[in-house]
Amino acid sequence: MNQRGNDGDPVVSLVLPTYREEAGIDHALDEIVRVMEGVGESFEIVVVDDGSRDATFERVRLRAARDPRVRGLRFSRNFGKEAALSAGLAAARGSAVVTMDADLQHPPALLPAMIEAWHQGAKIVHAVKRSRGNDGPLVRLRARLFNGLMLRLGGIDLEEASDFKLLDRVVADVLVHRLPERKRFYRGLAAWVGYPTAEIPFDVAARPVGASRWSIVRLADLAITALVSFTSAPLRIVTVLGLLTLALSGLLIMDTLWSWLHGRAVSGFATIILTLLIIGSFIMISLGIIGEYISKIYEEVKHRPHYLVSDSVNFDGARSAAPDPYSRPILSPQQ
Ligand code: UDP
Ligand code: MG
16 A cells, blocks of 8 residues: 555654644644554654744654654744645655644544545545534634635635545645645645545534634635635636726716717716726726735745744654755755
């Protein structure tokens, strides 16, 4: 099954993006280890500390000293969950790679079924949300709006999708090596690659400790990244706005000519103001949409790495994570 064929590589890698989880990380690792020991496949846990300033990485370091299956990476600062996922995928050595949250909202109890589905031949196993834990109505509405927009504009169905997934080595390699974009939207990319998939429903557990770290600004940023990287449909909205204005001006021209021919003074200060305002806002919106795409192009052409690793534990050996990812390219595959 192990397609990399390196002796000593585990069968399953579990990738945990982690940010300020000092209160819960030990318990989460306990749970995951307990479930995985029941599965009976060799495994490793790659904890990517997304630049937490609390004791998260110290906890991981202590754990890794006792248990060689636990490996830890630490970012030099907070680069975001998407970056942490990328780093974890790049570092994982298993024939199957599972990405899951470190707060136990993605229940480890699902792991045996996911691994079983993989053995049955699925290259991607999506864990899909059946219920949304203790999410409030506002969060639900937000998710609904976003998923609808993605489906309509991008043609990608993310309804109830989560970042809890198992990827076969083939798919993990595609994500790491073949998709060079910097700003990523893991959920969408995993749907985009295709391959035989399986779905397993789960109930999002309530967060045992701590609080969600996502601010509304971050979520909006993720939504824009998702839209802009998966579809150019918003650009078409600009064209539609242009056509609308054209139709509007046609009507106005006719009206003006009509009045003029009948010897009436061309009326309507109000009309002028209204037209100006409407056209003005159309232009601003269009510039904004185009601007989003340009900013994404700008970010991509800068070719900056999307994370920097400042520390690591249990990463010695061939695929090691040096503190400076530039010196050992394996952890910055985008270089
Ligand atoms: N996370 C991360 N970087 C961040 C924010 C969150 O790595 O900047 C991790 C976090 O530690 C957790 C997962 O991403 O393992 C999901 O985050 P959270 O539980 O805060 O979000 P939610 O469950 O509300 O989606
Ligand atoms: Mg969570």
